[in-house]
Amino acid sequence: MLLRAPGPTGKRILACVDLIFKALADPTRRKILDELSENDGQTLFELCQRLVVIHQIGSTRQAISQHLAILEEAELVRVKRKGRYKFHYINIAPLQAIGQRWTGKK
Amino acid sequence: MRIYISSIPIGNYDKALTFYTEVLGFVKKRDNEMAHGIRFITLVSPEDPDGPELLLEPNANYRGIKALRDALAEDGIPITSFAVEDVQKEYERLQALGVKFTQKPMSAGGWKSAVFDDTNGNLIEIAEVPEP
Numbered sequence: 001m002l003l004r005a006p007g008p009t010g011k012r013i014l015a016c017v018d019l020i021f022k023a024l025a026d027p028t029r030r031k032i033l034d035e036l037s038e039n040d041g042q043t044l045f046e047l048c049q050r051l052v053v054i055h056q057i058g059s060t061r062q063a064i065s066q067h068l069a070i071l072e073e074a075e076l077v078r079v080k081r082k083g084r085y086k087f088h089y090i091n092i093a094p095l096q097a098i099g100q101r102w103t104g105k106k
Numbered sequence: 107m108r109i110y111i112s113s114i115p116i117g118n119y120d121k122a123l124t125f126y127t128e129v130l131g132f133v134k135k136r137d138n139e140m141a142h143g144i145r146f147i148t149l150v151s152p153e154d155p156d157g158p159e160l161l162l163e164p165n166a167n168y169r170g171i172k173a174l175r176d177a178l179a180e181d182g183i184p185i186t187s188f189a190v191e192d193v194q195k196e197y198e199r200l201q202a203l204g205v206k207f208t209q210k211p212m213s214a215g216g217w218k219s220a221v222f223d224d225t226n227g228n229l230i231e232i233a234e235v236p237e238p
Contacts, residue, residue: 039212043182045221046209053215061181084179085208 016074020094023074029067031055033076036090041080043087044068111148111159112186115175116226117166119145125225126162129203130188135159151188166227175227182208184221184231193218193234 023029028051035050036042042050048064051057059067068088071077078089116122126132132149136159140146148159165171178185190196193211197220201207208229209221219233 043208043221045182045184046212049219050212050214053217061183065181084176085182086180087182087208 017098019070019074020076020098023070023076026067026070028057028059028064029071031057032064032067032071033090036077036088037092040089041087043085047088109158111161113161113163114186114224114226114228115165115171116162117164118226119147119162119164122162122226123147126160129200129205132160179227179229182221182229184229186228187219187231187233189235190232191234193220193232196220196232 031051032047035047035054039046039050044061044065047068048059048061051059051064068077072079075091075094078091080087080089114122114126123134126149127134131152133152133155134147135150135155136146136148138146144164147162149162150157150159166175175185193213197207197211200222205222205225207220207222209219209231211218211220216236217233219231221229221231224230
């Protein structure tokens with residue numbers, strides 16, 4: 001099933017709902033979203049550092065990079081390149097659309 | 107056996123010297139012409155002139171180094187780390203000089219650090235290093 005953005009711009013497909021729930025099903029990926037919601041726009045290096053020292057998540061950079069790819073596929077994380085660097089940002093639009101699916105109609 | 111040197115890949119001696127001496131504040135310790143155009147340049151911290159030396163290695167175009175540096179840059183990984191007294195103060199000092207940071211000062215688990223672009227193709231970390 002495809003998810004559309006709420007409101008008048010709802011034509012655009014956000015992401016496949018299954019991908020969103022799959023992405024959210026993992027505790028490390030939820031911690032990544034927690035981290036980005038507190039400090040948006042982090043490099044992989046910073047994210048790994050924060051996950052280790054703040055959350056005691058000792059996953060390798062390789063593993064965190066794979067988690068980020070799954071979050072990106074679900075459009076929960078967006079990547080912006082600035083020059084040679086890559087920064088990760090949280091994107092809450094799919095979550096809002098999910099919320100509206102059940103709470104939006106009465 | 108002791109650790110005496112650490113090398114930084116660079117593309118151009120003068121550009122690297124300007125940044126590492128004028129902006130970061132290191133001083134030249136050695137500058138020997140090894141062969142035509144090849145110099146052996148090392149820098150030290152004025153706070154620790156007998157400490158480890160930093161070698162400016164002109165290997166930026168070597169494909170192995172190029173691949174390594176591109177991969178590190180993309181993921182924001184610093185090539186080395188320098189100790190400072192106060193990360194926040196150093197961050198503000200360097201920012202005022204136009205240095206670009208990929209990671210603002212962050213503090214966690216007794217460590218404080220930040221990461222900047224050395225304008226010579228490397229990311230460098232500055233850190234307040236706790237006692238072992």
